[in-house]
Amino acid sequence: MGADREGSGRRRRTRVGAYVGCGAVLLSGCASMPDNGDLRGVESTPRQDAQVRVYALPPREDARPSEIVQGFLEALTSDDPNYETARMYLAGKAVSDWQPNASTTVLAEGPNALVEPSGTREDDGDFLYRLTGHEVARVDAQHAYEPADESYNQTVHLTQVKGAKGTKQWRIDRLPPGVVMGKSDFQRTYVSVNKYYFTSSARSGQLGTVADPVYVRREVDPVTQMVRALLKGPTRWLNPVARTSFPSGAALKKGVKSLTPDDQNKLVVPLNGKADHVGQGKCTEMAAQLLFTLRDLMPTGVDEVELQRSDRTQLCVLDESGADIVASRGVGRATAYEYFIDGEGRLVRMLGSGADREPEPVPGALGSGDTAFRSAAVERDEDRAAGVSKDGSKMYVGSLASGDSLGGPVVRSEGQKEDDRLTTPSWDGRGDLWVADRDPKNPRLLMLPDGSGEPLEVPTPPELDGRVEAVRVAADGVRIALIVEKGGKRALYIGRIERESDSSGDPSVSVVALRSATPQLEEVTAMSWAGDSRLVVVGRESRGVQQMRYVQVDGSMPDGPQPASLTGVKEIAASEDEQLPLVAHSEDGIVRLSSGSQWQKVVSEGSAPVYPG
Template sequence: MRMAVCAGVAAVLLAGCASMPDSGDLRDVESTPRQDAQVRVFALPPPDDAAPSEIVQGFLEALTSDDPNYETARKYLAGDALTEWRPDASTTVLAEGPNRYAVASRTQESDEERVYRLTGEKTARVDAQNAYEPAEGSYRETVHLTRLEDSGQWRIDQLPQGVVMGKSDFQRTYVSVNKYYFTSATRSGQLGTVADPIYVRRQVDPVTQMVRSLLQGPTRWLDPVARTGFPSGTALREGVESLTPDDQNKLTVPLNDKADHVARDKCDEMAAQLLLTLQDLMPTGVDEVELQGPEGKKLCSLGEDRTDAVAAHGAGNDPEFEYFIAEDKRLVRMPVRSSAPAPEAVPGALGAGDMSFRSAAVARDEDRAAGVSLDGSDLYVGSLATASSLGEPVVHSEGQTEGDRLTTPSWDGRNDLWVADRDPDNPRLLMLRNGEGEPVEVTTPELDGRIKAVRVAADGVRIALILEQDDGKSSSLLVGRIERESGGSGDTAVSIVDLRSVTPRLEEVRAMSWAGDSRLVVVGRESGGVQQMRYVQVDGSTPDGPELAALTGVQEIAASEDESLPLVAHSEDGIVRLSSGSQWQQVVENGAAPVYPG
């Protein structure tokens, strides 16, 4: 006999009901069809006299609902499970909804207990800090059910910690949002900021979720290079359950006594973090944040118009131009916001000198640029403001072939210049402070392969590397943390640590660029597949949004941290641009190495 049970919703009845067997045959829990993000989904409590299979099914469906504290899911529990189950411990994401099937109970002849096995293929895990990480391998857990003595109803009394669901339910239920912290870098007296992406439940008071997460501090991966303006132990005032902006788009945040005596400048830092975080969460953002102490006393308020005076967000300034290497091997530029840009040579020796270049990087203030010579052996730095000569190269490679020499360079938000030397006999990742002086050799203890491309984020604490394996047939995109440690002589040791893959399913990554505070655009290919272009998050997840228009033969890609600006690519059609909502348009037939400042 089969019985159908559907989860209910507040505004719409879910269409996908799973049939549940009384026997032990393998069945899977069908993922809920993707609903509109504004539809809130609520599960039904267990029906009277529900069979064990119905209890398991109903519980798994309830995990994908929008109940704030999983109230309905808890109605399927009994005994120790009621008090010991912690749904916020983690969220395991499977390729499909979890399969479940009955297995032999611990007491073979007992009619008072049942055991069900949950299985599936893991694709990701969200931990207790709401941090996302790709995962793979098999998921295999059990739930134990018992028949209650007083009512005769079946309930789950043993289960794994956390929540499990299929990928489609995860995409409907959760949303990726950046929370913001400070870095040690300063730009013109301002604090630099760094984005820390996390996943929160989309329809379960996301404002309050984000504020609580922000107060708890950076995720473990980012914590060594980020700091918060909030004093240790700062939390929402006891009794505060929900935060909502008022009709003037102002959010009042009552805090506990840990923040009661902060100085005004520190309070402004705290408010700036909240404003940046909430602007990323909400389409209209929040115009003003007011912080209150434990007795309701106003600590400070900060409006959106003053945020930039406290902290530099992203690159700190909007780019004026896009750049690429023209057919004559000189650096040219074109206005960023022009609908029909006409390339022009940049001022100075990189645009009008005798030297030929194969790639370049422009400092974020657009006053200087670094160029790699046509054969890849030398790196030069020159002014874009004056007609001064280039002088001697700042880095030289001894690689025997052009492919074994210098990569395209990259500037970070601290005005430091980065480049990799691919010489097989002396592979190095180098950094030049302020783009000059003796190069610092960066320690890369976890690197397994040769660096094919390097891009440093505007925050100066995260770096993206395309790493090529020794066979030359496979390459991957990794994101690492940049750590700087000052020595006794005043020198600073620089290292790249905690490298993690952000494109685990791509066998070959050809090109990439930062395309937002925590997003990259990537050109690559899956095993046996064709070349594709996609956005990825620095945590390895795929952000919401439309797919990129197809483009063939892409060799290089450039994007800005300002997500409103067009993509620029070097493809088989030459230099092309893609503005939001349009198709790729050719700029010139011959050109290479497109870049934005950075």
Template sequence: MGADRGGRGRRTPARVMAYAIGGVLLLAGCASMPDSGDLRGVESTPRQESQVRVFAVPPGEDAQPSEIVQGFLEALTSDDPHYKTARQYLTGEAAKTWRPEASTTVLTDGPGAEPEGAGGREDTGGEITYMLTGTKVATVDAQQSYAPATGAYGRAVHLKKGEKSGQWRIDALPQGVVMGESDFQRNYMSVNKYYFASNTTVAGADTQPTAVADPVYVRRRVDPMTQMVRSVLSGPTRWLGPVVRSSFPTGTALTKNAGALTPDDRNKLTIPLNDEAARVGTNRCEEMAAQLLFTLHSLSPAVDGVELRAGGAELCSLTRQGADAVALRSAVRSPDFLYFVDAKDRLVRIPAGDSDTEPDPAPGALGEGDTALRSVAVSRDEHTAAGVSLDGKSLYVGSMVSGGSLGEPVLRSHGPSEKDRLTTPSWDAHDGLWVADRDPDNPRLLLLEEGKGDPLEVRTPHLDGRIQAVRVAADGVRIALVVEKGGKKTLLIGLIEREGKPGEQSAVRVVELRSATPELEEITAMSWAGDSRLVVVGREHGGVEQMRYVQVDGSTPDIPAPAALTGVKEVTAAEDDQLPLVAYSVDGIVRLPSGAQWQKVTQGTAPVYPG
């Protein structure tokens, strides 16, 4: 991180050391280390491969204030589990009160640091203040929840020279940690933890709760398995909390002597819980185990089963396969078909994930009849289809059974032009059909329970703009909206709240809207592409159109972006990431199999997987 200094008769500044397989890599200091004057920015270290471990080095004897600040900032980017080395740069009192877990602030580059006052001299009578500066990219709060951020960062650290020791140490500093974006990407990873939808029932699966992903960021090489178990037990993040529940009793935690959690040679993880969990029944215990299995499935080493224990006894055990019987998780349910509109404006389909390019008419009136369509949606069980007429005025719903009749539209728009009428519809997890009417005189978000009856107007408090596209997540409690205002189209993610007594029509509203693509100003198309991920087509200000993956929290997932594709008008993805992306572009219907380039399928428009 900065050039070494020689000929001064004392140790060089503190360094962070990275050990890799087959050798040792010394990460040189990120900033030059002058005896006095400005301390230049701590640039983010280049991102390392996952097997690289980074270790901090304690402060040197008689290190100057600039070296102490530099060494401390470098130590924040290490793999030290409890920041023990970083605390060696602090006074005893500051080390006791500093809480690194309070937050992580991510800057575009590493923090710059400049001494305040006294002309930047370090010999200032025993104390000096440095200002840490930079441009914010994001913050991660104490719940490990990520949020995009903008604006300038500025925080002070104060140093004192010990009267007895004669050593400089930091005695006042902000809570939390700060680092550059590339160091954050090297140190942290996004993992979904899971809870259950609290106010929905999945059609046809009344006994199964629906799992909802809650993405958090954990330190990549600091026992992520134990971190994630503790995170699940601590409860959902504040944003998701209003629409989910946890099966763990309030106050449940790991036992005090639990230590690091590691699966045995049969990939079974034993989890010791405190007495708060000791009296749960078998069904609830299996829900608890399912939450953990869903959460741990992407971590290494593999976990194929969990055993929950409390009070010295086994509560229950569950395998990964058993978890799928306990609760429904969308990513494990693959659709049978991909659907789109052919050149004759009818609903057609091809087997999902198949190499076939010749579509067949979808069974039912929307595929076999003569109603011209512009967009379609198929329910998640693939029993019912909805279609918007070619002029955008009418919404039809029909059974996917050969020979069925279509009937009258279930909804009509009075918008003055096609672009001011109905959006592409979307089915939720319990057969509710969502659509937005873009009529400028009466813009509305509407829900038709089971795709029929009088449409319910969904309240959208704090929505600023007109909805241009709607996609409901498979879990039924999150919704993605493309909203237009002032010529800009942004992607917002909201929560679906329902209020009402059983047997009565619920009052439904979309709340807690937040941007998933703050840097994009023109969203062309979007689709859910996993439990907490979407694929979007859009462009930055003054930029070119691009396709990328985004997380619901606004972060960028650690996976490659899809291959470039020009002229994309619509895109669809399945929650099952083994199925290819499909798009409608200038070349017609195209798909992107894993590890391949875009391939032409056939002519057509409006491709959708069920949902």
């Protein structure tokens, strides 16, 4: 990828492929898999161009049991919309009972198939094959991705059935639910796309959105897949903190098989009777969810959505500009500056547009140099900032207006060592301020309501069995990224922020449902949000060297180029606005990576780069 930064432009396109493929690749079901018990792996299909659709071949006449198993497994990796070819390998109740959409199991390599008992048939004359491999991930019926690290062990039973000409043919009559494939086939066949739901985290009172990443089949009508997935509501992990404006039970009108934008990039979505009596305001929210969800799905996007009642009359129409009025997606506003701490301990800023100008101290007390800081966080509207003192023991909040003075510290740490004190703080989209105290005697995750209230100690789940070393809250205010150290190793986790009020109206906040975002990394040293559902991470694999990569909040690796390599990275900053460059603190000082360029030095002395948030 050279040094290009992936994802420039607000409308980052997830290139899903054309709706009419420009070619087709046939998967042969005749690969060798002897019946004598030898272990053989299903060959993964070489990754094809996104515009090429892949189809499987039906079973040939008089195919051996091994060919039937091999052909069926290969058919699972094709772009057959409803797995019609895969079903040709089935017989009996398996034809109707098999549920390919129940789950997708991803193995490190294609599944191995071993006939059992080794070298013999079962007593009834049928064959039993055992499928094995190492499971690395699973996609559930909601299309949600979850990393895994366990053995896969399932069986496939074959029997003989009467063929069209009266001959006996081998077919599969018992098999596990869902589909299984190797990692390379999964990467070719599936693509990650964000669904969008609403939160109450926008500080201005405007609706905020939260991205809910799911995996859909890349070449199998992804528009219709995503609309159906959106209508079914948030995935289980996100559901407690997100809401949809679609009424319960809303779905596509019966008989609607496929949705395709017209030549003006307008998409018409006919709904069932559950949405017939939706009001205009609610309907525009529904349409905004669709536009946000479909915006990145195709190379040209969807510019306008029309929702229809069950009788095909119009409910409402909304275009992209209208969607941006209904709700704020991601940051919700343009970011003006990048920030870091200079060699004198001052908070300084430079234009986020990449303009070649020297950094300047911020207005107000944090840029005056009267108090030296080692890290800072800037509120998302860039009116205030929080700074942690040079020794890490105190945190201050001050205005970024000229002439304003700095008050007393809002948080103190009693840690005996500098590394046992306060982390770099982080602002969420509601204007609340977060920081972790690493004092071994009193480790705490703290949140200051509106950045100025009394610090609340935020409960964390029991599985957070370690010390929080870094905190970054997403713009949506409902997801938090934490680097946690345990046993000398640091891992990245994503948690869900749940907010309630007690009987007296006082706020109650907790972090729950932690999940690993970097299961493949042994040591994570730095991270930052870099999109609606993406982070940039600095870390290394076991026995590996330091690397920088993008990761999804669900623990998967996104499509597209990774950041250019950079040695000696200590801290990293990215904006959720993907047009803006990466900024890092490396052994060369503060450096910046703009789209289409190499890493460039900004200053030799500086640390703790941040964007607002």
